[in-house]
Amino acid sequence: MNYFELKNVVRRFGGLVAVSNISAAIEEGEIFGLIGPNGSGKTTIFNCINNYYPTNSGEIIFKGVPIERMSTHKICEMGIGRTFQVVKPLKRLTVLENIMSGAFLRTNKVRVARDNAMKALDFCQLMERKDFLAKDLPIADKKRMEVARALATEPSLLLLDETAAGLNLKEIETMMELVKKIRTSGITCIIVEHVMKFIMGISDRVMCINFGMEIATGKPEEIAAHPEVIKAYLGEEYVTGR
Amino acid sequence: MMKRGWVTPVILGILALVIPFTLSSYYQHILILVIIWITMACAWNLLGGFAGQVSFGHALFFGLGAYGGGLLYHHWEISTWWGMIVGPVWAAVIAIPLGLITFRLRGPYFALSMLAMGEIARIIFTNWVPFSGGAVGVMISRTWGGEKLQYYFIILAICVVTLGVVALMRYSKLGFYFLSIREDQDAAEALGIPTTKYKMYALIPSAFFTGLAGAFYMNYMAYIEPRVVFNLEAVSIMMILTVMLGGAGTLWGPVLGATVYVILAEVFRTIPGIKEVHVLVFALIVVLIIMFLPDGILGEWDKIKRIFIKPKLAS
Numbered sequence: 001m002n003y004f005e006l007k008n009v010v011r012r013f014g015g016l017v018a019v020s021n022i023s024a025a026i027e028e029g030e031i032f033g034l035i036g037p038n039g040s041g042k043t044t045i046f047n048c049i050n051n052y053y054p055t056n057s058g059e060i061i062f063k064g065v066p067i068e069r070m071s072t073h074k075i076c077e078m079g080i081g082r083t084f085q086v087v088k089p090l091k092r093l094t095v096l097e098n099i100m101s102g103a104f105l106r107t108n109k110v111r112v113a114r115d116n117a118m119k120a121l122d123f124c125q126l127m128e129r130k131d132f133l134a135k136d137l138p139i140a141d142k143k144r145m146e147v148a149r150a151l152a153t154e155p156s157l158l159l160l161d162e163t164a165a166g167l168n169l170k171e172i173e174t175m176m177e178l179v180k181k182i183r184t185s186g187i188t189c190i191i192v193e194h195v196m197k198f199i200m201g202i203s204d205r206v207m208c209i210n211f212g213m214e215i216a217t218g219k220p221e222e223i224a225a226h227p228e229v230i231k232a233y234l235g236e237e238y239v240t241g242r
Numbered sequence: 243m244m245k246r247g248w249v250t251p252v253i254l255g256i257l258a259l260v261i262p263f264t265l266s267s268y269y270q271h272i273l274i275l276v277i278i279w280i281t282m283a284c285a286w287n288l289l290g291g292f293a294g295q296v297s298f299g300h301a302l303f304f305g306l307g308a309y310g311g312g313l314l315y316h317h318w319e320i321s322t323w324w325g326m327i328v329g330p331v332w333a334a335v336i337a338i339p340l341g342l343i344t345f346r347l348r349g350p351y352f353a354l355s356m357l358a359m360g361e362i363a364r365i366i367f368t369n370w371v372p373f374s375g376g377a378v379g380v381m382i383s384r385t386w387g388g389e390k391l392q393y394y395f396i397i398l399a400i401c402v403v404t405l406g407v408v409a410l411m412r413y414s415k416l417g418f419y420f421l422s423i424r425e426d427q428d429a430a431e432a433l434g435i436p437t438t439k440y441k442m443y444a445l446i447p448s449a450f451f452t453g454l455a456g457a458f459y460m461n462y463m464a465y466i467e468p469r470v471v472f473n474l475e476a477v478s479i480m481m482i483l484t485v486m487l488g489g490a491g492t493l494w495g496p497v498l499g500a501t502v503y504v505i506l507a508e509v510f511r512t513i514p515g516i517k518e519v520h521v522l523v524f525a526l527i528v529v530l531i532i533m534f535l536p537d538g539i540l541g542e543w544d545k546i547k548r549i550f551i552k553p554k555l556a557s
Binding site: 110 | 414425426428429435436
């Protein structure tokens with residue numbers, strides 16, 4: 001039994017097939033990267049996984065349970081956490097309160113939620129920001145706060161949607177360290193990313209998609225050298241030019 | 243913060259217990275109105291301020307609460323005091339299917355659908371004469387000729403319970419979930435929060451306490467008609483405006499907003515020849531609040547302090 005599996009997932013928006021027959025099997029404990037040009041359907045796959053958009057057909061199986069018809073909150077309860085490409089901070093709450101809102105999934109007690117939220121804050125190195133209002137944070141901290149908030153729900157699988165986008169080099173490195181630390185703590189990660197340095201640096205396997213279809217899946221170095229991938233990113237002439 | 247948290251309620255509590263004895267019957271009446279409105283504003287704030295579901299139809303629950311006792315008396319001549327139980331329970335029970343329907347909608351669509359629900363209730367109670375007595379309303383002969391002071395302490399107790407329940411909810415898991423839903427419903431769902439369920443947890447007590455205020459109003463005024471208790475402007479909209487004035491999503495904002503509203507309304511009523519001008523003035527105040535203090539007086543307290551007290555420069 002696979003830990004997490006997508007089977008022929010299809011999602012259409014009217015006539016546009018945003019995700020077309022995507023299949024993937026993810027093993028427990030791995031970091032699985034998802035790349036592709038803009039509009040290729042990466043975020044849509046995430047939105048299908050946590051049923052923000054229902055799939056048109058196909059199956060999504062997590063720990064042997066089909067989840068494609070479960071409600072978003074139920075999926076989170078099952079142990080799939082996520083962050084958003086366009087960050088969704090709870091603006092008028094403090095960073096601590098944001099993360100507590102995640103921690104309440106596993107407890108009803110305010111004190112326990114606070115303690116768990118503090119652990120997640122510490123893990124993501126956000127302690128000095130804890131009393132800031134979420135809306136006042138710079139983007140790098142907002143992204144880390146989203147990671148901390150998702151971690152506070154104690155996921156087993158974490159979906160990270162472009163957590164490195166818009167960050168400077170130093171911030172990207174901090175974020176890479178954070179994702180590695182998350183994996184070490186036993187959480188499986190699927191990451192969508194445009195920053196190649198980031199995704200190639202930490203992924204065990206990478207899948208490249210374009211127009212909602214899988215182009216190639218394999219080790220980062222294989223994907224980076226794959227002619228179809230280069231074609232999708234840079235155009236035909238770059239393949240022949242090599 | 244924690245040390246000073248109890249000071250305001252204790253002072254207000256002592257004032258609320260002592261002041262009515264020093265007042266004439268007229269001012270006692272005003273005070274009772276103030277506290278009815280505080281109760282309603284707090285109840286609305288639970289759903290609108292904390293959970294962010296702005297309802298334009300809370301007159302529905304107020305009217306149902308009022309008619310709970312009213313109908314008992316109208317049909318079977320049962321004491322309207324039973325309405326204090328029947329009214330709010332009825333309002334809360336009816337809130338359940340309404341919530342299940344309207345919570346499918348978000349933002350302005352939810353607000354408008356609630357407005358429609360309130361209006362539907364008003365039209366039903368106006369036109370279904372055998373059921374409700376119609377537009378003439380229900381007049382009760384008081385079975386208990388209590389004095390103003392006794393009514394005062396009843397509504398004070400109701401108000402304290404309402405505030406207490408709201409405060410308890412605010413600082414528990416429920417409160418955190420309400421605020422999460424208000425700030426971003428999609429993020430809340432992704433954090434494992436069953437948003438519709440928690441909206442119901444905000445709506446039901448909100449309807450209950452609004453209904454309780456309505457039931458008390460019925461007993462106190464001894465006369466209700468659909469035009470008054472299901473009124474869109476004077477009840478539904480005013481509940482929103484009082485909360486916005488004081489500060490939506492704050493614990494004490496509704497208390498302040500409702501107090502200011504009732505006193506202002508009465509002051510203008512005593513000035514001869516201007517009739518409903520208080521509505522105009524109140525509207526102007528709300529416009530100013532929206533423009534300069536969008537989070538209400540208490541929500542923007544720090545900003546207000548900065549205007550009057552110049553911040554000390556750290557040297």
